[in-house]
Amino acid sequence: MKRIIAAFLLSMFMMSVAVAANLPKLRVGYVPEPAHGLYFVAKEKGYFKEEGVDVELFQFGSASEGIAALKAEKLDVGTFGTTAPLLFISKGSDFTFFGGMMIGGQAIVTRPDRLAELAGKNLKVYKGKKIGLVKLSTGDVIFKGALKKAGIDWKKDITFVELGSATAVVEAIKKGSVDAGLLWPPHFSLAEKNSGLKVAHYLEEYYPKYTCCRIVAPTAKLNADKDTYRRFLAALIRAYRFYKTNPEETVRIYTKSLKIDEGIVRNETYVKKVSESNPDPLRKGILDFWQHIREAGYIPQDYPIDKHINTDIYKQALDSVIKKNPKDKVYQQMLSFYKKNN
Amino acid sequence: MNFGHVHRIAAPSLMAVLLLVSGVMPCHAAGKFFRLGYLDHPGSALCRVAATHGHFREEGLQVKLVKFQDTASGLAALEAGSIDAGAFMVGEALGQIAKGKGFRIIAGGGTPTDTGPLASLDENHQGEQERRGIVVLVPANRPVAEKGSIIGLTAALIRAHRTLQQQSPVVRQATLQKLSQGATVPNIHFDPNPDYWRMLRIWQGLGLQDAAMPGDFLANHVYEEIYCDALDRLLIGPMDPVLQELFSKAVCTPNCCPANSGRLFTLQGGSTQ
Numbered sequence: 001m002k003r004i005i006a007a008f009l010l011s012m013f014m015m016s017v018a019v020a021a022n023l024p025k026l027r028v029g030y031v032p033e034p035a036h037g038l039y040f041v042a043k044e045k046g047y048f049k050e051e052g053v054d055v056e057l058f059q060f061g062s063a064s065e066g067i068a069a070l071k072a073e074k075l076d077v078g079t080f081g082t083t084a085p086l087l088f089i090s091k092g093s094d095f096t097f098f099g100g101m102m103i104g105g106q107a108i109v110t111r112p113d114r115l116a117e118l119a120g121k122n123l124k125v126y127k128g129k130k131i132g133l134v135k136l137s138t139g140d141v142i143f144k145g146a147l148k149k150a151g152i153d154w155k156k157d158i159t160f161v162e163l164g165s166a167t168a169v170v171e172a173i174k175k176g177s178v179d180a181g182l183l184w185p186p187h188f189s190l191a192e193k194n195s196g197l198k199v200a201h202y203l204e205e206y207y208p209k210y211t212c213c214r215i216v217a218p219t220a221k222l223n224a225d226k227d228t229y230r231r232f233l234a235a236l237i238r239a240y241r242f243y244k245t246n247p248e249e250t251v252r253i254y255t256k257s258l259k260i261d262e263g264i265v266r267n268e269t270y271v272k273k274v275s276e277s278n279p280d281p282l283r284k285g286i287l288d289f290w291q292h293i294r295e296a297g298y299i300p301q302d303y304p305i306d307k308h309i310n311t312d313i314y315k316q317a318l319d320s321v322i323k324k325n326p327k328d329k330v331y332q333q334m335l336s337f338y339k340k341n342n
Numbered sequence: 343m344n345f346g347h348v349h350r351i352a353a354p355s356l357m358a359v360l361l362l363v364s365g366v367m368p369c370h371a372a373g374k375f376f377r378l379g380y381l382d383h384p385g386s387a388l389c390r391v392a393a394t395h396g397h398f399r400e401e402g403l404q405v406k407l408v409k410f411q412d413t414a415s416g417l418a419a420l421e422a423g424s425i426d427a428g429a430f431m432v433g434e435a436l437g438q439i440a441k442g443k444g445f446r447i448i449a450g451g452g453t454p455t456d457t458g459p460l461a462s463l464d465e466n467h468q469g470e471q472e473r474r475g476i477v478v479l480v481p482a483n484r485p486v487a488e489k490g491s492i493i494g495l496t497a498a499l500i501r502a503h504r505t506l507q508q509q510s511p512v513v514r515q516a517t518l519q520k521l522s523q524g525a526t527v528p529n530i531h532f533d534p535n536p537d538y539w540r541m542l543r544i545w546q547g548l549g550l551q552d553a554a555m556p557g558d559f560l561a562n563h564v565y566e567e568i569y570c571d572a573l574d575r576l577l578i579g580p581m582d583p584v585l586q587e588l589f590s591k592a593v594c595t596p597n598c599c600p601a602n603s604g605r606l607f608t609l610q611g612g613s614t615q
Contacts, residue, residue, distance in 0.1 A: 033492065035475075062595075063571070063595050063596065064567060064594075064595035067595065068567070071558075081596070083595065083596055084596075085597045087593065087595060088558075091558055091560075091561035092555065092556065092557030092558030092559070092561050093557075093561065094469070094556075094558070123438075134596050135594070135595070136593070136595070136596045137596040140596075147481045162586075162589055162590055163577075164574055164577040164578075164589075168577075229600060277615070297595055299539075299593065300539050301542075334409065
């Protein structure tokens, strides 16, 4: 009997290998942040294979390494923030944004004894303050964008201290060399847990639904095989539905895959909801982000970024999923969200 | 002009400059020398200050400086592999890159500046001065294993820049005067940043972009990642105003990630979990 079971399992395994071997492959690079977990949900629940694409995931230690691999065509897809692909595109690299992975997520962190002076919902509390940040990080770009929208001249009213890493920002806050600092997940949760710091505000409070990590691909590859990329996004759309409707299992998958403390994942994802895993390309958000980079003076020349955003593939993927599940509320909400933001 | 022709022309001058080898760093450790060519030009001063002030040694490099009298012979030596890196005039270097030479710019250097009252109004004159500035180049086919040496080299040049900036104007002028062995030293603006956007301005000014070139042709020859890595390395130490200013002007991909201790996957073996 054992032999029969073993033979059956072996044949099943061989069949799955054979099926996977016949599927078009995508090599997908990412950085380990909690909101990037849709990849692991889609992988673990078998959505990629069900949609007809064989995805291999590669974790990178930094966005610059990842985007270099994408440029060298060692990857077919990359999720390395918004700034890195924009910088490369503005220098002539032919990448196209075609999906998203994370919306929101940045926080302003301070020492507990400084929390009271930053209370309230008005950005004017930051006037005269010294803020530590990692230059060109999403927090840097979006916070400056929010200040501009609020009519605050940050070049005059706020001192920004550019630091080399999230760790350096935490140290500067602890030492008091800055009044507060901008951090992203899971760094602000770790700063609270390990260093006793406090989140004063999430940037979402000032700038709703801003774009964070985007999904990009080399344009030539994307255009040559749109159907495979559509299948890839369809799997992520289904993973988004799972994430919205199965919190506990999602926390388990995120925690196991990203090796991040389970409490932090649950807190950021479902309790405080500081960021959202969402595959929508968020075209308007990308264009706003680019505008904020330009306004901050980081890039001296404008560039037609809109030519490097493809929302059609996502729309086709969403339509294909809705066609199979026409009454599903999550997918209908995704459609409304798409129409508003693209 | 093919390479063989260039080689025949360049060979005598190459021999001549190799005889001018100078500025050998004091070095007690056994190991390979990094051969850094430099143009006999005040804009190359960062290379020489890095040698005389021990900044290469601070970065763990044993550097042999090789002086060249002109950029053409320096670039030929770089292409031939008789030097590992070189500090030469940017206009000529970009011209060679446009012709298909496999060089990558890893750092900036000194650019002559005219302080005359009409200087800032004359764009042609400004462009000409920019083209006469110095950049540091390496061959593009340098093995990845030596990336660490190139980062170290760039970090040493940043240290040299800091050394010059921390000197009073009088002392700085005396330093540059000493390096030029008494010759008149023009006003020089030093900046170790390779600065893609400045390169693009010079590139466009020289009309070097060909319709057949890919859009990122120049970007592929300006290796800003090296400069950013070198700057990051120095920022681990105490922050000072010179470093802070360089950091503030650099456009580097933010180091966004990760705080966890999870296993990192490499391209040799992806995760199929």
